[in-house]
Amino acid sequence: MMRVSRSAMTAWRSILQQTPNRQSFEHRLRAIGAERYHDKHPFHVMLHGGECSLTQVRAWVINRFYYQSRIPMKDAAFMSRSDNPDLRRAWRRRIEDHDGGIEEGGGIRRWLKLAEAVGLDPDYVASTKGVLAGTRFAVDAYLHFVREKPMLEAVASSLTEMFAPKIHSDRIAGLLKHYAFADDRALAYFRQRLNEAPEEVAFGLGYVLDHADTLEKQDAAASALTFKTDVLWSQLDTLYSAYVTPGRIPPGGWDGHEAVVAFSPDDDLPKGQRL
Numbered sequence: 001m002m003r004v005s006r007s008a009m010t011a012w013r014s015i016l017q018q019t020p021n022r023q024s025f026e027h028r029l030r031a032i033g034a035e036r037y038h039d040k041h042p043f044h045v046m047l048h049g050g051e052c053s054l055t056q057v058r059a060w061v062i063n064r065f066y067y068q069s070r071i072p073m074k075d076a077a078f079m080s081r082s083d084n085p086d087l088r089r090a091w092r093r094r095i096e097d098h099d100g101g102i103e104e105g106g107g108i109r110r111w112l113k114l115a116e117a118v119g120l121d122p123d124y125v126a127s128t129k130g131v132l133a134g135t136r137f138a139v140d141a142y143l144h145f146v147r148e149k150p151m152l153e154a155v156a157s158s159l160t161e162m163f164a165p166k167i168h169s170d171r172i173a174g175l176l177k178h179y180a181f182a183d184d185r186a187l188a189y190f191r192q193r194l195n196e197a198p199e200e201v202a203f204g205l206g207y208v209l210d211h212a213d214t215l216e217k218q219d220a221a222a223s224a225l226t227f228k229t230d231v232l233w234s235q236l237d238t239l240y241s242a243y244v245t246p247g248r249i250p251p252g253g254w255d256g257h258e259a260v261v262a263f264s265p266d267d268d269l270p271k272g273q274r275l
């Protein structure tokens with residue numbers, strides 16, 4: 001029988017440990033979403049289950065706009081750091097998705113259609129006045145992360161999008177079922193994301209799996225994705241604290257009345273708590 005020395009065994013074990021397995025790494029990334037993605041946040045459970053008052057829906061639309069508005073800024077920041085034309089070419093459609101062309105607009109304009117549908121002045125929403133400080137802090141942290149961290153981590157932080165199609169489908173179904181304002185025009189943002197996100201995810205995931213070629217890099221990428229789940233969760237925590245129980249709106253936050261321009265059919269419904 002061939003004898004293997006203890007030192008050879010140790011060397012072999014360490015080689016095995018340092019050789020990252022692509023499949024198990026992808027599994028590890030997906031497990032982060034299964035455990036921490038914001039579909040599980042109580043605010044989303046309320047929103048999709050028809051438990052939010054219209055005021056709470058409006059607060060969400062106002063605050064979430066801040067995230068929308070910063071996404072193309074973070075993508076532009078990302079592109080500005082890359083000297084690789086192939087990477088920039090693949091990435092630039094993200095900016096087009098959100099900004100669109102002059103005539104048709106993109107995701108930002110579609111979000112403002114949602115703002116109109118819930119009876120808010122879209123100019124107010126676009127101004128980002130009334131956005132909670134906690135929302136700004138969380139979203140700005142994402143922007144800084146993508147500006148400053150290694151490219152691998154910057155791409156990995158976008159991978160929460162792997163979990164977004166399910167939340168967008170659940171949201172379309174939930175809003176249509178429970179809220180009179182919800183129609184195709186109001187929900188166009190989410191339907192369009194269902195078309196856009198899969199290609200972005202395929203590219204981002206491929207990039208991360210290719211470039212995380214050591215255990216150390218895999219750990220860094222997993223931490224980046226975890227950080228991003230925190231960014232998303234924190235936005236909903238601050239919203240919940242301000243507009244759900246006990247409804248403590250901090251200084252500077254939308255007061256529940258400003259910029260409400262149109263009576264929405266949902267104003268009539270005796271749903272949940274109203275501010």
Ligand SMILES: O=C(O)c1cc(C(=O)O)c2c(n1)C(=O)C(=O)c1cc(C(=O)O)[nH]c1-2
Pocket residue numbers: 071157158159160161162163164167168193232
């Ligand atoms: O509705 C959602 O829950 C949700 C989540 C996320 C996400 O997981 O970051 C994005 C979006 N929507 C989205 O619409 C979007 O365009 C988007 C871009 C990104 C990103 O990090 O680059 N995330 C998301």
